[in-house]
Amino acid sequence: MxxxxxxxxxxxxxxxxxxxxxxxxxxxxxxxxxxxxxxxxxxxxxxxxxxxxxxxxxxxxxxxxxxxxxxxxxxxxxxxxxQTDLGHLRDEMIGILQGHGGRLAVGTIMGAVPFLSEALSALLERRPTLSVEIVEDTSARLLKLLDQGRLDVAVCRTSISRQPELYDSLPIRQETLAVVASRAHPLASRETLELADLAESRWVVYSANMPMRVTLEREFHDAGIHFPTQLLETTSAFTTLTLLQKNPNLVALLSIDVARFCTAFGMTTILPLRLRNTSEPYELITRRGATVSPVARLLIDQLTSSPSFEQGTDGTSSADRDVGHDP
Missing domain, CATH: 1.10.10.10 (Winged helix-like DNA-binding domain superfamily/Winged helix DNA-binding domain)
Incomplete structure (x- = not known):
């Protein structure tokens, strides 16, 4: 032992x-x-x-x-x-002593990357010497890193946790989903589509039991269509985009923010399919009882003051709920 x-x-x-x-x-x-x-x-x-x-x-x-x-x-x-953590400790102490800089570690799920990037860009304009580590992963992995103290704040979902009470969280944005494909997809030129039109397609999806995957499964169930069995599963946006480029017959489900970003640069096209189900909103999350660093507080304030910030699904806003406040 x-x-x-x-x-x-x-x-x-x-x-x-x-x-x-x-x-x-x-x-x-x-x-x-x-x-x-x-x-x-x-x-x-x-x-x-x-x-x-x-x-x-x-x-x-x-x-x-x-x-x-x-x-x-x-x-x-x-x-x-x-050794790495001690290096981060030294960097952060130097920033504090010099009255600027500092270090921030933030986690995000794929769908929140555009929203987070907008807030971080605005924050870096105010604090150009700030050092930032961004970890993109699943909600389960991000919450684990938050538990270990390796992240200051995360933008993901607490619903996947068996102990959501361990976190302070604020719903900050409803996630709207879109079906995307290569611009060379056979149905890319259609003006309207129904889910049945894509029932035989091979889908690039998140792993089972993840919110986006659950939403897609519910969509198929409500339409009375068997959920596809020949799937490509990944949590990587880059892998998803590469697969769509290499195989024009594939389709994928992405958040609308990511889909619009990729489509704007000609990497994908958003197929004209209206989904009836919505995914869970993603949340701004800190570890309950943990002290929030000054730079993490700056990011939280930036996120909740962003024009893209939406009120919580219960109608509350950032002023009504505690996220990242010291106990």
Whole structure:
């Protein structure tokens, strides 16, 4: 059994983490020792202390040198994350000391990218030295990163969480969906379409149980049409667009904001099919009880003051609900 987190924290030192990273990069104790500027005996002792701290072997000796086992790969990966986080800590502290700059980590689902990009562009005009990390992923993944403290704020949905009460959230925009295809699609020139016209098409869709996929399945159900079984599943907008370009017979479901952006640049066309069902609104989300950084507060204010901001589905606005306020 691995030691407790308190035991690990009390024994593990930053220089040992540097050695772990160097061992992963060099595969040699001698070269790793040189990289972190310690003697070979010192490196040997440090490695023994690291493995004693975790209570398990992390490396195996081979004819090529030291190779990490599965636990060693895991330890190296997290050592790199800690090193990266410390670099972000330093950058943010420098920004605070200088009275400007700072660092912001924000997550977004694909459909909210145009809306978020508009707000970030306006924010960067006000804070040109601000450093921003943008993570595009599914709501489930973004909430997990928010839980881990790796995101300051996320634009996604709490409905996929088993514990939505862990978050402060504000519905900020209703997601309207559109069916898109290549401009060379056989039905691209039609003035009107019904869902039955696309029943035999191969669709590029999100994975099962995701809000956009559920909406499409409901659309087929309400129309009395069997949902297609030959699907291409992806959460990547770039993959979706590439597939549409490579195969003009494919169709895909995108948020209207993304669809309009892609169509404006000639990458797709919006097919004239009116969907009766709407997807869930996406939300502006922070971790409940967590302190919101000043730069995250600036982004929240920018998003909720944007001309594209919509009131919550319950009629409340940003002034009526708490999102990202310190407890």
């Amino acid at each position: 691995l030691p407790s987190i308190n035991s690990i924290l009390s024994r593990l030192r930053l220089k040992q983490l540097r050695l772990l990273i160097a061992l992963g990069e060099q595969g040699s104790l001698i070269k790793a020792a040189e990289q972190v500027a310690i003697s070979q005996p010192g490196a040997t002792k440090a490695l023994q202390e690291i493995e004693a701290t975790f209570g398990t072997t992390l490396f195996v000796r081979t004819h090529r040198g030291l190779e990490p086992n599965d636990l060693g790969h895991c330890a190296i990966r997290y050592a790199k994350l800690i």
